[in-house]
Amino acid sequence: MEITEIQKNIQATFREFTEKKVKPVAQKLDVEKKFPLELFKEVGNLGFFGMRYPEEVGGTGSDVVSYILAVIELAKGSMSLAASCTMQSLMGTYFLYRFGDSEIREKYFSPALKGNKIGAICMTEPNAGSDLMAIKTTANVHSDGFILNGQKTWVTSAPVADFFTVLAKTDNHEQLSIFFVPSHLKGVLIGKNIEKMGVRASVTSEVSFSDVKLPKNYLLGQIGEGTKCLREILAEIRIMTAALAIGVAAAAFEDALQYSNEREQFGKSIGKFQAIQLKLAEMSVQFETAKQYLMYAAMLSDKNLPRQKEAMIAKLYASECAVTICDNASRIFASYGYATDFPIERYLRDSRFTLIGGGTSEILKINIAKELFI
Numbered sequence: 001m002e003i004t005e006i007q008k009n010i011q012a013t014f015r016e017f018t019e020k021k022v023k024p025v026a027q028k029l030d031v032e033k034k035f036p037l038e039l040f041k042e043v044g045n046l047g048f049f050g051m052r053y054p055e056e057v058g059g060t061g062s063d064v065v066s067y068i069l070a071v072i073e074l075a076k077g078s079m080s081l082a083a084s085c086t087m088q089s090l091m092g093t094y095f096l097y098r099f100g101d102s103e104i105r106e107k108y109f110s111p112a113l114k115g116n117k118i119g120a121i122c123m124t125e126p127n128a129g130s131d132l133m134a135i136k137t138t139a140n141v142h143s144d145g146f147i148l149n150g151q152k153t154w155v156t157s158a159p160v161a162d163f164f165t166v167l168a169k170t171d172n173h174e175q176l177s178i179f180f181v182p183s184h185l186k187g188v189l190i191g192k193n194i195e196k197m198g199v200r201a202s203v204t205s206e207v208s209f210s211d212v213k214l215p216k217n218y219l220l221g222q223i224g225e226g227t228k229c230l231r232e233i234l235a236e237i238r239i240m241t242a243a244l245a246i247g248v249a250a251a252a253f254e255d256a257l258q259y260s261n262e263r264e265q266f267g268k269s270i271g272k273f274q275a276i277q278l279k280l281a282e283m284s285v286q287f288e289t290a291k292q293y294l295m296y297a298a299m300l301s302d303k304n305l306p307r308q309k310e311a312m313i314a315k316l317y318a319s320e321c322a323v324t325i326c327d328n329a330s331r332i333f334a335s336y337g338y339a340t341d342f343p344i345e346r347y348l349r350d351s352r353f354t355l356i357g358g359g360t361s362e363i364l365k366i367n368i369a370k371e372l373f374i
Contacts, residue, residue, distance in 0.1 A: 001295050003065065010066045014073035017046060022077030029080055029201035030346050035160045036081050036201055040088075043074070043081070044115020049089045052236075053097055057105070058113045064236065064301040068243035068294065075247020079350035080201035082247060083357075086240050087156045087202075088112065092119030094233055095165050095178050099220035104180055108163050120161040122152035122181075122207055129154075130363045132167065132176065132227065139168040139179055139214065146170070146219065148179060148187075148212040158190055158205040166209070167226050176226030180218045187212035198349030235311035236301060241358035242294045242311075242318035245351065249290070249322040252347040253283050256329035259336075270332070279328045286321040294318055309371040316364040319354035326351040 003011070021039060029036050043049070051067045053059025067089075074082035096109040096119070111117040128134035137150025150168060158164075164181045181188060191206030221229050257280060260271035270276050297314040300307035326348040330337035337344045355361060 001292070001299065003069070007063075007066050007069055010062065011069040011073060013046065014048075014070040015076075017042070018073050018077035022074070022081060026078040026081075027340070027343060027346065029078055031340075033195075033200045033203070035084065035157070035203045036078070037160070039078075039081055040084060040118075041115040043085050044113070048074075048085055049093070049115060050113040052089060053093075053113065057097060058110050064239065064298040065295065068239060068246075068298050071240060071243035072247040072250065075244045076251040078201070079244065079248050079347075079353060080199050082244055083199050083202040083353065084157055086244065087121070088115070088119055090233060090237060090240060091121040092157070092161075092165065095220045095229065096163075096180065098229065098232075099178070100180065101217050103217070108180075108182070112162075117162040118157055118160050119163050119165065120155050120157045122155050122158075122164050122166040124154040125151060126153055130360060132230075133174070135167060135169060135176060137166065137168040137209065139166075139170050139177060139219075141171055142213065145213065145215040146179065148181065148209045148214055151191075151206065151208045153191075153206045154194065154204060155207050156202055156204050158207050159193060159203045164188075164207065165220070167230075170223050173224050175224035176230075177223050178220040178226040178229060179214055180220055181209070181212065181214065185212050185214075197352060198346070199353045235297075235307050238311040238315035238358040238364075239294065239297050239301060239307075241354055242290070242297070242314040244357070245315075245318040245322035245354035246287070246291050246294055248347050248351050248354070249287055249318070249325040252322075252326040252329035252344060252351075253280075253287055255342070255344060255347075256280065256283070256332045260332055276332060279332060283325045283328050286325055290314075290318040290321045309368060312359070312364045312368050312371075315354075315358050316361055316368070319351075320361060322351040322354055323348075 047060045050059030051062040054061045093112050100109055108117050112119050139146040139148045161183050166179045166181050167176045170177050187210040189208045194204045260276050261269050263270045294314045297307055297310040330344050330348050333344050336342050
């Protein structure tokens with residue numbers, strides 16, 4: 001599908017930023033496993049965190065296609081940076097935008113759009129991953145508001161977060177509710193960092209809540225409507241995750257193509273050998289198909305058309321293709337694909353992150369099947 005001049009300009013802006021600022025330090029970020037705060041703020045200066053919000057609240061009101069083009073470029077440079085930024089731009093701030101009062105918007109949401117405050121969402125628990133209804137965190141009604149207790153895990157950006165969006169159950173209510181929780185409140189404890197295979201500069205940890213007192217206005221939305229509200233952005237979360245996958249796949253494919261033209265064996269470039277050509281052709285087919293379907297799902301979202309199934313297909317196919325493309329790229333590099341001298345091994349590690357975010361492949365297949373029988 002053709003993109004507009006505005007979309008091309010947005011793509012070019014983030015491509016230039018990634019080439020100049022991100023790629024030169026991507027390996028260092030991965031090795032040091034340190035949150036890229038300065039780059040994070042620079043991404044904020046580019047308006048990325050406000051792309052999906054209207055201008056009247058400080059955003060840029062960009063469409064989904066423009067957003068995913070920016071995500072792809074960031075992910076080509078560093079999946080760690082891209083993952084942290086996408087968390088901020090969507091799940092970390094969306095419910096503040098939807099339900100936050102003037103105090104929350106002024107003190108947290110508006111600064112977050114500029115990268116001056118960092119937000120995270122707390123959904124997963126030790127025994128509640130794909131099964132969100134198994135969440136045990138509670139926010140019981142108190143005379144002045146709520147008392148929050150529970151433990152969350154796999155919280156992206158938790159060690160550096162200024163605030164959290166927390167999914168919890170209220171009293172005996174079986175449905176989930178959403179709460180705003182500043183990280184400085186008494187009883188909020190940031191747990192141990194989770195060491196990961198990839199996306200290592202996107203810091204992740206456990207978070208626990210022990211008798212945390214929340215005022216009434218920290219309930220975001222209505223009691224018991226958390227799952228319903230989460231569904232509002234579920235398709236976009238999956239489209240975003242597919243864009244992350246496309247980004248790292250593009251980086252791996254481009255590097256493998258360049259290397260196959262430069263690397264010589266038996267008197268000619270390895271790209272002249274049919275075995276390498278077959279791999280590159282297969283990678284190209286997978287990449288182009290996944291990207292075009294992603295663009296289709298994003299277009300449906302922009303037109304506000306039904307896209308739940310399409311978003312799941314886009315995410316499932318793009319993430320699986322990304323892992324395969326990165327693996328084949330590593331094979332083209334042979335022993336150098338196993339060395340940290342080249343970013344290929346990092347791409348391969350990082351690509352597996354996209355298999356999890358937005359729903360595992362297995363969960364998505366089950367849900368796609370359900371859509372077929374509706």
